[in-house]
Amino acid sequence: MHILRTDSTNIDFQKLVKSLDAVLAKHNGENDGFFAQFNTIYTLKNCVVVYIDGIPTACGAFKPFSEDAVEIKRMFTHPEFRKKGLGSAIVKELENWASELNFKKAVLETSQDLKSAISVYEKSGFYRIPNYGQYVGIEQSVCYEKGL
Template sequence: MNILRTDSNHPDFQNLVKHLDATLAEHNGDDHEFFDQFNKIDTIKNCIVVYIDEAPAACGAFKEFSMDTVEIKRMFTNPKFRKKGLGTTIVNELEDWAKELGYKKAVLETSQDLKNGISVYEKCGFYKIPNYGQYIGVDNSVCYEKRVG
């Protein structure tokens, strides 16, 4: 396994995000446009791609949410590489990177139906918080937080 820290211009990150977006479009159905507007990657500076045998297997990213907090975004594992702990690896690497940059907390939003993702976040120590920002009042969203620094 190899972990690359990069930005949103990296072609492997962009390709994995295309697969993520297709998966989410199917999952979110009519609500996809609402969520998609918050998931643009053109200005994300902190992205990770995990490689297995040189194949891009998974990705994740964070962006600044506030002066001391990052928001974890764009988490995806290629289905061929699932059930290998890559989600946990990405979350841990993103937390380490955020801490190195001086951030104290990480927040994230996911769908309450994405049980595998929720289990990764909870396993990594994230705890449920009230929905924040644009997710307030969105019934199928669930938000999480964790101290990283």
């Protein structure tokens, strides 16, 4: 496994995000437009792509959320490579990178129905917090936080 730190101009990152968006569009149904507006990747400076035997298999990113916090975004593992610890590896790499940049905590939002994603975040030490920002009042959303 090789983890590449990159930005959102990386073609492999863009392809993985396209797959993620297709999965989320199906999952979110008629609410997809609401969530999609918060998931653009045009200016993400902190992205990672996981390669296994040269194949791009998983990705994730973060963006500044506040002066001392980042928001983890665009987490995805190709279905053929799930259950191999890639999600946890991405979270750890993103946390390390954010910490190197002197951020003190990370937040994220996911769907209450994405149990495997929630499992990765909770195993990584994230704890549930009240929904923040645009996710306040959105029943489908669950938000998490972790100190770095």
